[in-house]
Amino acid sequence: MRFSLKNQIVVITGGGGFLGGKHAEAIAEIEGIPILIDIDEESAKAKAKSIEEEYGSAALGYKVDITSTEEIETLADDLLKRFDKIDVLINNAAMNPQMDYKTEKEETRLENFSLERWNDEVSVGLTGAFICSKIIGPHMAKRGKGVILNIASDLGLIAPDQRIYRKKNLSDDKQPVKPVTYTVVKHGLIGLTRYLATYWCDKGVRVNALCPGGIYNNQPEDFVEKLTNLIPLGRMANPDDYKGAIQFMCSDASIYMTGSIVVIDGGRTCW
Numbered sequence: 001m002r003f004s005l006k007n008q009i010v011v012i013t014g015g016g017g018f019l020g021g022k023h024a025e026a027i028a029e030i031e032g033i034p035i036l037i038d039i040d041e042e043s044a045k046a047k048a049k050s051i052e053e054e055y056g057s058a059a060l061g062y063k064v065d066i067t068s069t070e071e072i073e074t075l076a077d078d079l080l081k082r083f084d085k086i087d088v089l090i091n092n093a094a095m096n097p098q099m100d101y102k103t104e105k106e107e108t109r110l111e112n113f114s115l116e117r118w119n120d121e122v123s124v125g126l127t128g129a130f131i132c133s134k135i136i137g138p139h140m141a142k143r144g145k146g147v148i149l150n151i152a153s154d155l156g157l158i159a160p161d162q163r164i165y166r167k168k169n170l171s172d173d174k175q176p177v178k179p180v181t182y183t184v185v186k187h188g189l190i191g192l193t194r195y196l197a198t199y200w201c202d203k204g205v206r207v208n209a210l211c212p213g214g215i216y217n218n219q220p221e222d223f224v225e226k227l228t229n230l231i232p233l234g235r236m237a238n239p240d241d242y243k244g245a246i247q248f249m250c251s252d253a254s255i256y257m258t259g260s261i262v263v264i265d266g267g268r269t270c271w
């Protein structure tokens with residue numbers, strides 16, 4: 001029973017995305033009710049529908065922009081009216097920048113990185129998690145029970161190794177890099193995790209972070225090879241590899257855990 005989420009309401013931000021849908025499956029597998037929220041309404045609703053069909057459990061998809069306080073308040077009001085509680089919040093949404101090799105001026109590079117892009121990426125990955133926690137967390141604290149799980153990254157603990165993003169035949173000033181925002185947002189989420197864990201430690205709200213390593217998703221072969229060389233287990237993650245951790249961290253199986261940073265990265269941060 002410790003791994004059960006029977007009838008528990010689990011809000012997943014970025015639920016329409018690649019990993020968000022996997023988190024929702026993990027929740028449905030242990031009888032929770034995933035609420036997938038995303039700016040991409042079609043994807044959030046389609047994933048919720050396929051979970052209902054596959055697992056026979058309730059699942060809902062909502063169009064919500066997590067950078068909007070009003071939209072999160074409306075969502076929370078609606079869920080509280082429907083279910084009277086929110087048990088778990090998974091802060092998963094982020095702008096996951098694809099590396100763009102086409103621009104003349106390589107805009108991922110620090111020297112060229114625009115303030116607008118910095119603000120956009122921080123506002124989704126970090127400010128969005130703050131807004132969702134600020135609005136949903138107090139309902140959990142009032143009930144004396146709840147879990148917040150922040151999805152960080154191995155890059156929440158280490159700097160990106162920019163050598164793995166290098167392209168042949170490009171001068172140094174044209175080489176793409178993993179943007180500064182990704183590392184800053186993920187390190188920030190770890191700070192937010194520790195802050196919230198202690199803030200609500202006497203209110204029954206547990207707050208933890210998961211740091212996943214890179215998931216194989218048809219990236220270019222040379223990139224996969226270079227990244228794999230940095231991973232002791234010798235491969236990138238499969239999309240299902242985090243489901244066990246999601247189930248553990250969202251359920252009572254992790255009842256004595258708060259403020260923890262769980263790293264599941266094939267051992268990358270050991271090397």
Ligand SMILES: NC(=O)c1ccc[n+]([C@@H]2O[C@H](COP(=O)([O-])OP(=O)(O)OC[C@H]3O[C@@H](n4cnc5c(N)ncnc54)[C@H](O)[C@@H]3O)[C@@H](O)[C@H]2O)c1
Binds near residue numbers: 038124213
């Ligand atoms: N994919 C990986 O290899 C990997 C590795 C480590 C950590 N992560 C982290 O896991 C999380 C999910 O990654 P993913 O690969 O599924 O990314 P993804 O881009 O597929 O999904 C992110 C989702 O967030 C949504 N989103 C963006 N802005 C939003 C906003 N303002 N409001 C609501 N939703 C918004 C997007 O529409 C998208 O569906 C991210 O935090 C990412 O940093 C991913």
